[in-house]
Amino acid sequence: MTVVVSEPVLQSYVEEQQTGGDLTLDGGFVVPDSNAFGHSFRDYEKEGERKAIVEEFYRINHINQTYEFAKKKKEEYGKLDNAVMSIWDCIDLLNEFVDESDPDLDEPQIEHLLQSAEAIRRDYPDQDWLHLTALIHDLGKVLLHPSFGGEPQWCVVGDTFPLGCAFDESIVHYQYFKENPDYDNPLFRTRLGVYNENCGLENVTISWGHDEYMYLVMKGNGATLPPAAFFIVRFHSFYSLHRAGAYTYLMNDEDKDMLKWLRVFNKYDLYSKSKVRIDVEEVKPYYMSLINKYFPEKLRW
Ligand SMILES: O[C@H]1[C@H](O)[C@@H](O)[C@H](O)[C@@H](O)[C@H]1O
Ligand SMILES: [Fe+2]
Ligand SMILES: [Fe+2]
Secondary structure, three states: OOOOOOHHHHHHHHHHHEEOOEEOOOOOOOOOOOOOOOOOOOOOOOOOOOHHHHHHHHHHHHHHOOHHHHHHHHHHHOOOOOOEEOHHHHHHHHHHOOOOOOOOOOOOHHHHHHHHHHHHHHHOOOOHHHHHHHHHOOHHHHHHOHHHOOOOHHHOOOOOOEOOOOOOOOOOOHHHHHHOOOOOOOOOOOOOOOOOOOOOHHHOOEOOOHHHHHHHHHHHOOOOOOHHHHHHHHHOOOHHHHOOOOOHHHOOHHHHHHHHHHHHHHHHHHHOOOOOOOOHHHHHHHHHHHHHHHOOOOEEO
């Protein structure tokens, strides 16, 4: 299937926002000081009700995510032969899941999708593709659902990282990689591992989870969103890159361009997490119009 890309959307926005050559990344959103539990966001060391759950999640995740495993899963799920359903059917399926890797949110996923989409919509009213990207960015978590074999949380959620090269110390709970079979593999334990300098993220095997899966769903079903939307969905959990600045030597020029959009998006993905409820029925017609614009009615999953 061909992916139709609408470059002009991105281009015109970039031009508008350019001030002296730099992208204005601040859409006006005020970043809150603390999360719903009164802690700083992404504080993995802070004692609290979520700490043990999250840490255990990353222990299992870091031990089991190997280069071979990620490649195998990508091939398996890339066939998109698990279900045929609409985007909204998938949103409904996510209603029952709470993400064990998340120190900032213990609400069902539908709340997070709507919160992030509504927050970005307020600040970027004319970029409808960004609103839709926020709404769908975590739909890959549907892998947790029994109709997809009920995959365990460790291979669906959490931050992602490259495999086939050395694990970077900026990755959350890095210490647990020591038990990963790839950790001591001489082929994988160097800075570049199996990759070449600036080979492009496209060519890097990232730990398997909801990002890569949803990217495959978008691509395989011919979503007409701009390239930045594909990049955001695919790498939004790659915090060691977009937050800590690690692994930049794997990026090519196109990746560097796209990273600006990922950073815009990340602010809304992370800091919109709260206990504020959005009225689904009120906003659904708007999001349905975007889904109809950029996706086929039924998708293969
Ligand atoms: O715990 C969260 C959650 O799983 C998100 O969906 C993912 O994108 C983040 O990277 C992760 O930190
Ligand atoms: Fe996510
Ligand atoms: Fe998210």
